[in-house]
Amino acid sequence: MLATLLVLSVFGPVTPLVERGPTEEKTVSDVGFVRPSEDGHVRLWPYTSRGHSFNQATLPINAVVTTDATTVYQLLTSTPSGAERLYWNKTAQTWEPGSTEQGNVTINGTGVYWSESTGSERYTFVMTNTSGRWTDATYQIHDGTYFGSRYHLRLYEGGDGTEKWTAIQAHHEHWDWFRLRHDVGSLSRAQHHLERDFLGTGVVREMRRERWGNGGAIDADGWVTVIEPRRRVMLGPQYHHDRPSALAPLVFFLPLLGLGAAGTLSGLTADARASLRWIRESRFSRYHAALFASTSLLPLVVRVGAIAAERAFPTAQPQVVGAPFYVLLVVGLPAAALAFGRHLRTTDGFTVAVVGFGVGIMVDYAYLDLSVVSYGALLQRLVLLLGLGLIGAGGSRWAAERTTRYRYWVIGAVIWVGMLVWPLIGR
DSSP: OHHHHHHHHHHGGGOOOOOOOOSSOOOGGGSOOBOSSTTOSOEEOSEEESSSSGGGEEEEOOEEESSOHHHHHHHHHSOTTSOSEEEEETTTTEEEEEOTTTOOEEOOTTOOOOEEOOOOOOEEEEEOSSOEEEEEOSEEEEEEOTTSEEEEEEEEEEEETTEEEEEEEEEEEEEETTTTEEEEEESHHHHHHHHHHHHTSSOEEEEEEEEOOOOOSTTOOSEEEEEEEOSSOOOOOOOOOOOOOTTHHHHHHHHHHHHHHHHHHHHHHHHHHHHHHHHHHSSOOHHHHHHHHHHHHHHHHHHHHHHHHHHHSTTSOHHHHHHHHHHHHHHHHHHHHHHHHTTSOHHHHHHHHHHHHHHHHHHHHHHHTOOOOOHHHHHHHHHHHHHHHHHHHTSSOOTTOSSOTHHHHHHHHHHHHHHHHGGGTTO
């Protein structure tokens, strides 16, 4: 079993769950195209696909910039310090990076830093008057972390001649450890994030939204952001905000806070003594505390640890960084439930394991600032809660209990492993 989990941990984080499409294959004549550039002849299928097939459509294109992909990449990934700038090369008719003295267009004025990213390959289809072709992303960049939450962009270059454009698929997602995939939570949130960042570059001539009618996925509404860069040099925005001191209110309220704290100190001491007395008189033991602490803290520890490792080793493959943390999570949780639950009554082991793991899930989601969870993830978590609870309830046999407890943890282990393998079936 452990060997299987190790294999899955190494090869799992690269490909999401594949959804089976219709049996009849769609052709070019069955889908609609848009024209990202009004004067251009190249048309675009406003979706991305898992393969070279219209039946494998995933997320819609939700932004387009009327310039080449390299310029868009430079605009977004330049350092937020403002030391690097752009200038308009009249000979090449394009924006190019230069020194502070050479250029006078501030880029990335918002301070958001997009960086190189990895992700599953996604394709889109471009069509000319004579032919069509599938193309993969020219660049992938993100703002955030791979094993946390991030804004993820895929940039697709298209057009011809001087009418180059870059189609962008932008989405906000988080890494789901139990399904070994990124779970997309919002497209509109990422679209708005991208708009705000472009407004800080100083090279935007016009930004508008056009109706492409490609909504329906998650929270996409079919309105696409169209960004037209300037064709002349302009000074970038300067931000000077005089903020009031955050300490000023404290100067006034600090004496009042001190008086309030002194007045409640005696009450808190009495409550603490009552709580300790209740603990001594009840069945609560150190094994209850250990089981709750391990199941509630381990998801967050794995999340924070993987993000720290990702930042410490930015050139390492995500599979290499994430594998040990995945094993720690999926093996550590049932091991803790089994080790500490064997010292508790059946009902106590089940209840504490379920409550602890449930709290751990909520703390992990709160850390990622998530407000929407997919139905598949929610269903899997509920079944995993049941499995871990049964493992905690069946740690050992008790002579005073008629039920043979080892049957509980065997059933719980089967449920636990089954729910971990279930999202991987059909990839």
